[in-house]
Amino acid sequence: MTPATTTERVGTAALSLSLPAQPVNVAVIRQAMTGVAESLEISAAVLADINMAVTEACTNVILHAYHDGSGRFEVDVWPNGRQVDVIVRDKGSGFMPRPVQKDSSWRLGLPLIAALSDGLEVTSGPDGHGTVVRMTFDLR
Amino acid sequence: MNAAQAGESAQYHRPVATGDMRFGVSDAGVAIVELDGEHDIYTAPKLRDRLGELVETSPGVVVDLSAATFVDSSILGALLNARQRAVEANKGFAVCLTNGSAAAVRRVFDMTGLSETLPVLPDMERAVTTASSGPPGTNDASNDD
Numbered sequence: 689m690t691p692a693t694t695t696e697r698v699g700t701a702a703l704s705l706s707l708p709a710q711p712v713n714v715a716v717i718r719q720a721m722t723g724v725a726e727s728l729e730i731s732a733a734v735l736a737d738i739n740m741a742v743t744e745a746c747t748n749v750i751l752h753a754y755h756d757g758s759g760r761f762e763v764d765v766w767p768n769g770r771q772v773d774v775i776v777r778d779k780g781s782g783f784m785p786r787p788v789q790k791d792s793s794w795r796l797g798l799p800l801i802a803a804l805s806d807g808l809e810v811t812s813g814p815d816g817h818g819t820v821v822r823m824t825f826d827l828r
Numbered sequence: 829m830n831a832a833q834a835g836e837s838a839q840y841h842r843p844v845a846t847g848d849m850r851f852g853v854s855d856a857g858v859a860i861v862e863l864d865g866e867h868d869i870y871t872a873p874k875l876r877d878r879l880g881e882l883v884e885t886s887p888g889v890v891v892d893l894s895a896a897t898f899v900d901s902s903i904l905g906a907l908l909n910a911r912q913r914a915v916e917a918n919k920g921f922a923v924c925l926t927n928g929s930a931a932a933v934r935r936v937f938d939m940t941g942l943s944e945t946l947p948v949l950p951d952m953e954r955a956v957t958t959a960s961s962g963p964p965g966t967n968d969a970s971n972d973d
Contacts, residue, residue, distance in 0.1 A: 711870035715846055718866070718898070736932040743900045747869045796901035796940060803939050 702728055702772075703765035709754060709778065714746045717763050721774075728767050730827060737804040738774055738825055744797040745776035745821045753780025753819065770827050771806070779818040846870050847896065849878070854956045858920065859886035863903075864895035872902035879910035888920025888959030892952060897930045904942060911946055911964055920959035923948045 703724045707713040718739045725735045742763065749761040759780055766773040802808050807824030847865030854860055859882040867875070882889045891907060893899065907923060914921035923946045925934060937943050947964055949955040 711868070712846075714868050714870060715866060733931075736935070739898070740900065740932065740936065743868055743898075747900060747902060750869060796904055800901055800936070800939065 701764045701766050703763070705764075706760050706762045709746070709749045709759050709761045711750060713761075714743055714750070717742055717746055717761075720763075721765065724765060728765075728772055728827075730772060730825075734825055734827060738772070738823075741801045741804040741823050741825075742774055742776060744801050745823065748797050748821075749776065749778040749780065749819075753778040755781060768824070772825050772827060774823045774825065776821045776823075777813060777818060779813060847898075849875065851878070851882075853886075854890070854960075856888075856956065856960050857886065858888040858890055858956050858959045860890050860892060860952075860956070862892040862895065863899070864897075866898035867896060867903045868898070868900045869902040872900075872906045875903065876906040876909055879906060880913055883910055883913045883917055883919050883921070886919070888922075888956075889914065890922050890924060890952070890955045890959045892924045892955070893933055894924060894926045894929050894952075896933050899933050899936060901936075901940075904936070904940060907946055908942070915963045918963050920962055921964050922946070922955040922958040924950075924952050924955035926950055 703720055705717060705720055707716060721739055721742060722735060725738075730738065746761050746763070749759075753759060753761075759778060762775075762777040764773075764775040764777070766775070798810075801821070801823060805823040806826045807822075809820075809822040811820050811822075812818070813820050847863055847867045849871070850862040850864075852860040852862070861875070861879065861882065863875070879889060879891070889910065891910070911921050913919075925937060925943075925948050927950060937948055942948070945964075947958060949958055
């Protein structure tokens, strides 16, 4: 089914989660992703890539989206033929120039997502609020 | 119960187990930190702090990832931070990742090219020997991006 837009789709997501953007919940996302993998016929190798990429996307939300440390990340998984789209969305501060991080995890996160996925799109959320990261994975 | 409800429930019941850290010392006095299970931004601050302490108090530090099933960039950041502290303190530092380690863990090191930088050794004997023989080289790939 063709999506209406990146963030607005017709039909039902295979997985739709909204959780507080806290470190403990990143593992919850991975566990949920693993839970739907079999029904979507996602191989172990692709699931490993998805779990790494979604972890990095959620980590970016935790580290950078909300200045006061409160807020949520939303994760949707959409089967799309021989591909699956994984969308991580926040309602935080969006794209902002940021100082170089002493911890190198931020510098590794997005390149890792780009390398692990077969398609990556990073856009601002509706009305310019928040960030939407759409990662596409081939079900090879 | 739909998927969203399942997720909300999960945060309250905490069904997800994160990885463990174990601490030891080699015969040569090198501190050994063994990670098993999954490690991410939830466990990275503790790892970073403990590695910082161990670099200060030990002649060298080895992080054994043989039993880790998942590590993310937060953990790589903690390892790079410890490596940098070891260089500054003139201490040894090494990571052990065996051929039998989880593919997901080996893949993240392969993709980031950090195996030589940290450095990563394929067994504990060589990792401990490396960490006993002085600080890692100064060719830090983390500054390349």
